[in-house]
Amino acid sequence: xxxxxxxxxxxxxxxxxxxxxxxxxxxxxxxxxxxxxxxxxxxxxxxxxxxxxxxxxxxxxxxxxxxxxxxxxxxxxxxxxxxxxxxxxxxxxxxxxxxxxxxxxxxxxxxxxxxxxxxxxxxxxxxxxxxxxxxxxxxxxxxxxxxxxxxxxxxxxxxxxxxxxxxxxxxxxxxxxxxxxxxxxxxxxxxxxxxxxxxxxxxxxxxxxxxxxxxxxxxxxxxxxxxxxxxxxxxxxxxxxxxxxxxxxxxxxxxxxxxxxxxxxxxxxxxxxxxxxxxxxxxxxxxxxxxxxxxxxxxxxxxxxxxxxxxxxxxxxx
Numbered sequence: 001x002x003x004x005x006x007x008x009x010x011x012x013x014x015x016x017x018x019x020x021x022x023x024x025x026x027x028x029x030x031x032x033x034x035x036x037x038x039x040x041x042x043x044x045x046x047x048x049x050x051x052x053x054x055x056x057x058x059x060x061x062x063x064x065x066x067x068x069x070x071x072x073x074x075x076x077x078x079x080x081x082x083x084x085x086x087x088x089x090x091x092x093x094x095x096x097x098x099x100x101x102x103x104x105x106x107x108x109x110x111x112x113x114x115x116x117x118x119x120x121x122x123x124x125x126x127x128x129x130x131x132x133x134x135x136x137x138x139x140x141x142x143x144x145x146x147x148x149x150x151x152x153x154x155x156x157x158x159x160x161x162x163x164x165x166x167x168x169x170x171x172x173x174x175x176x177x178x179x180x181x182x183x184x185x186x187x188x189x190x191x192x193x194x195x196x197x198x199x200x201x202x203x204x205x206x207x208x209x210x211x212x213x214x215x216x217x218x219x220x221x222x223x224x225x226x227x228x229x230x231x232x233x234x235x236x237x238x239x240x241x242x243x244x245x246x247x248x249x250x251x252x253x254x255x256x257x258x259x260x261x262x263x264x265x266x267x268x269x270x271x272x273x274x275x276x277x278x279x280x281x282x283x284x285x286x287x288x289x290x291x292x293x294x295x296x297x298x299x300x301x302x303x304x305x306x307x308x309x310x311x312x313x314x315x316x317x318x
Contacts, residue, residue, distance in 0.1 A: 046075045046079075047075065049066075049067075050066050050078075050079065050082075053065075053066055053067075054066075054082075057086070059093075062086065062089060062090040062093060063090065064086075065083045065086060066079040066082050066083055067079070097156065100152060100155065100156050101153070101156035101157075103152075104149050104152040104153040104156055105153060105156075107149045108146075108149055108150070108153065111142065111145060111146045111149060112146070114142050115139070115142055115143065115146060118135055118138060118139045118142060119139070121135055122135055122136065122139065148283065151283035151284065151287055152283070154217050154287050155283070155286075155287060155290065157213070157214070157217075158214060158287070158290050158291060158294060166211065167209040167210055167211060167295075168209070168210070168211075168212065169207050169208075169209060170207065170208055170209075170210045170212055170215060171205055171206060171207055172206040172207070172208055172239055172246065172248060172315075173194075173196060173206055173239055175212070175215050175216060175219055176194065176219060176223075176237055176239075176248075177194075178216060179216050179219035179220045179223055180192050180223060182216070182220055183220055183223050183224055183227065187224070187227055187233070189233050190223075190227050190233060190235070191232075191233055191234040191235070192223075192234075192235050192237060193234060193235070193236045193237065194237045194238075195236075195237070195238050195239070196238075196239045196240070197238060197239065197240035197241075204241070206239045206241075206246055207246075207317075208246060208295070208297075208315045208317065209295075210295050211294070211295070214291045214294060214295075215291065215295070217287065217291060218287065218288045218291035218292065221284040221285070221287055221288050222250050222284075222288055222311055223235060223250070224284070225284055225285065226250055226251070226252040226309070226311070227252070229252060229254045229255065229309060230252035230253060230254045231253050231254045231255075231307075232253065234252070234253070235250060235251070235252050236249075236250070236251040236252070237249070237250050237251075238251075244316070244317065245314050245315060245316055245317065246314075246315040246317050247312060247313065247314050247315075248312070248313040248315075249310060249311070249312050249313075250310070250311045250313075251304075251308055251309065251310045251311075252308070252309050253307050253308055254307060254309060255307070256303045256305070256306075256307060256308070256309055257303070257309075262300070262301040262302065262303065263301075265285055265301050266285045266286055266288070266289040266299070266301070267286060268282065268283055268286040269282040269283065269286075270282050270285075270286075285301075288311075292313060295315070296316065297313055297314060297315045297316070298313070298314045299311065299312070299313050299314075300312045300313075300314075
């Protein structure tokens, strides 16, 4: 005969203990995870603040420094070391800007004298053909050097204005006409086709907030580039509003550059494949890029086959 019995009382106690242990494990795990997360977040908070500060540092704002905690630990040491590094970088950058500006301004005077003396020599009727040819070649090289120095002066001017921005309301069409008038003095065969595209119900003047001197420098460079690389010395210019933006398009018909990434055209001293036979320094478009960055505008270069070069500048005015 087999006799069996079930200890229901102790079984219920075991089940209760099982659930109790499982609940304690889950709750303990959550508590440990929350405490670990809080402690790690608190410990890493200075690094998070450092990251936010570092992201604010740009080439025009090198004065930002990390604020260390009043404690002697590795994070405070890291902040002090980073601040010392930024001090050295800032000093070197300021010395470089100062040298570029001073050297460029000092070079303008002797170059202007050389140009004047060459013009006086070329005006003499007694020059033999060989000498005249040599002097004309020297004059062209000197003129190119003068343009390069003027471009460096413009870059130094942009650097000096970045720390003290003074913007005013400017009409974009008037800036274009003023730049064309200046360019026509040295390029009398320059021709401009200008148009303002007005949308129905939008009769606002094409105004931007900008620095007049810098904008004229940028537009003169763009107009001169379009003129130099145009087959007929004609530049098409269009101003239009689109999606809360003011757009300026400058186009010319001519040989297009063979380049995969057109943003490289705005790199200092870079010259495209279509520059053969055209004098230049490769600084013009980089100056344009710097000026547009100064105005928080965007500049694009677009090739429209078969023979159209287009520069698009977009100003946010909304």
